[in-house]
Amino acid sequence: MSDTGPTTPPEDPEAAVPADGARPAAEPLLRAEGLVKTHHGEGAPARAVRGVDLTVRAGEFVAVTGPSGAGKSTLLHLLGGLQRPDEGALWLDGARVDGYSEARWAVLRRRRVGIVFQFFNLVSNLTVADNVELPALLAGATPRQARAERASLLAELGLEGRERSMPAELSGGEQQRVALARALVNHPDLLLADEPAGSLDSKGTREVMRLLQRFHQRGQTIVLVTHDARLASVADRVVSFFDGRVADDAELGATPGPGRPGRPGGVGGLVDLGD
Amino acid sequence: MRLALLALLARGPAHGYELKLELEKLLGVAYPQPNVGQIYVTLGRLEKAGLIEGEEITQSSRPNKKTYRLTDAGREAVDAWFEETSDEPRVRDEFFMKLALAASSGLADHLTLINRQRRQYLNSMRELSRLSASEDRDNRIPQLLIEGAMLHLQADLDWLERCQEELE
Numbered sequence: 001m002s003d004t005g006p007t008t009p010p011e012d013p014e015a016a017v018p019a020d021g022a023r024p025a026a027e028p029l030l031r032a033e034g035l036v037k038t039h040h041g042e043g044a045p046a047r048a049v050r051g052v053d054l055t056v057r058a059g060e061f062v063a064v065t066g067p068s069g070a071g072k073s074t075l076l077h078l079l080g081g082l083q084r085p086d087e088g089a090l091w092l093d094g095a096r097v098d099g100y101s102e103a104r105w106a107v108l109r110r111r112r113v114g115i116v117f118q119f120f121n122l123v124s125n126l127t128v129a130d131n132v133e134l135p136a137l138l139a140g141a142t143p144r145q146a147r148a149e150r151a152s153l154l155a156e157l158g159l160e161g162r163e164r165s166m167p168a169e170l171s172g173g174e175q176q177r178v179a180l181a182r183a184l185v186n187h188p189d190l191l192l193a194d195e196p197a198g199s200l201d202s203k204g205t206r207e208v209m210r211l212l213q214r215f216h217q218r219g220q221t222i223v224l225v226t227h228d229a230r231l232a233s234v235a236d237r238v239v240s241f242f243d244g245r246v247a248d249d250a251e252l253g254a255t256p257g258p259g260r261p262g263r264p265g266g267v268g269g270l271v272d273l274g275d
Numbered sequence: 276m277r278l279a280l281l282a283l284l285a286r287g288p289a290h291g292y293e294l295k296l297e298l299e300k301l302l303g304v305a306y307p308q309p310n311v312g313q314i315y316v317t318l319g320r321l322e323k324a325g326l327i328e329g330e331e332i333t334q335s336s337r338p339n340k341k342t343y344r345l346t347d348a349g350r351e352a353v354d355a356w357f358e359e360t361s362d363e364p365r366v367r368d369e370f371f372m373k374l375a376l377a378a379s380s381g382l383a384d385h386l387t388l389i390n391r392q393r394r395q396y397l398n399s400m401r402e403l404s405r406l407s408a409s410e411d412r413d414n415r416i417p418q419l420l421i422e423g424a425m426l427h428l429q430a431d432l433d434w435l436e437r438c439q440e441e442l443e
Contacts, residue, residue, distance in 0.1 A: 066436070067433075067436045067440070202422075209404070210408075228429070229396070229397065229400050229428065229429050229432045230400060230404065230425050230429060232397065232400075233397055233398075233400035233401040233403075233404050234401070234404055238397050240390070240393060242436075242439060242443075243443075247386070247390065247439070248390040248393060248394070250390075250393075250394045250397065252394075252397055252398055252401050253398065253401055
């Protein structure tokens with residue numbers, strides 16, 4: 001996979017500066033520095049993202065949590081090039097991308113950054129199969145490759161037999177699985193997920209949790225934005241986002257923390273719902 | 276655990292180890308498991324209180340075991356237990372006490388306390404997710420227990436956000 005399509009205009013000189021191959025091995029997959037984004041709607045300007053530094057290494061599963069209105073979706077949109085930062089810099093695999101044009105971002109999202117949204121955003125008049133194959137074809141796969149890739153992903157996601165269905169005929173959970181297949185069909189380096197369970201019931205939520213976990217175990221790098229701590233707790237690292245800033249950045253499962261040595265059954269003290 | 280043991284005995288006589296196994300199976304891995312010693316001690320107390328009656332069973336190849344059955348008084352106690360509502364968890368909260376005293380004592384910072392507590396909750400949440408995945412999906416009682424604990428934690432995490440909003 002290359003990060004620039006052959007038709008991409010080289011309008012950003014900085015993007016070409018860090019020579020590929022000369023990068024140190026520890027180069028993170030994603031690096032953001034000093035990102036700022038202010039929304040200018042009606043009324044006073046709202047500072048959604050107020051100076052965010054964030055680094056994501058290849059293979060990491062990072063959840064960004066926080067109350068609604070904290071700016072976490074805006075942050076994800078900045079990371080996926082759906083919005084441009086007012087200030088700050090963004091690197092993807094060592095290449096500076098925050099100055100990329102819309103066209104160049106589109107190529108990047110097709111090949112290297114997959115995104116799933118809360119409301120699935122499937123193309124409503126295309127079948128499930130076409131929804132998944134389209135981005136593969138756009139990225140230059142042959143129809144045969146696209147079909148094969150689609151078939152294996154749909155099988156993996158438990159959607160065999162749904163190829164000819166239209167999105168509206170599927171449950172929310174199924175639609176989100178199609179959206180996941182679409183996001184992963186080109187084997188992106190990075191998967192961004194914006195409240196992927198936000199419009200699902202608890203069964204659908206568990207399913208999304210399980211699938212994200214499974215793809216992560218196979219090495220998929222994931223950045224997940226969610227207000228749902230159950231979903232976030234599946235990640236290895238949780239960034240608490242508050243009022244446009246990173247309030248805390250914690251590795252999970254690393255150290256259990258001091259205290260509670262005698263807590264029986266690990267989480268027993270919690271499960272013991274008031275005895 | 277007293278009343279749980281009485282309730283189990285309402286179905287028929289059993290000995291201590293059987294009760295322990297039954298309780299484990301019913302509640303699943305997430306529930307703090309009483310050790311067998313605690314069970315024997317509790318059974319002894321229940322017997323002394325007249326709520327159960329023990330009967331020594333002689334075994335040829337192994338030490339004798341004691342089988343317990345519920346008495347009428349025991350049955351009344353279980354019935355009364357099911358009859359009354361249970362206290363809702365936590366109005367008393369140690370973390371809240373720390374948060375309340377952080378500023379006035381000058382010994383701790385709100386945000387540090389909140390962040391540390393959040394990490395603790397998130398790790399507990401992660402552990403519960405893990406337990407939920409490891410527990411048989413069709414084993415409904417343990418799954419419901421875990422789900423309940425996760426919802427409580429979610430509420431605790433939401434409440435930490437509120438604290439942060441108010442105190443920052």
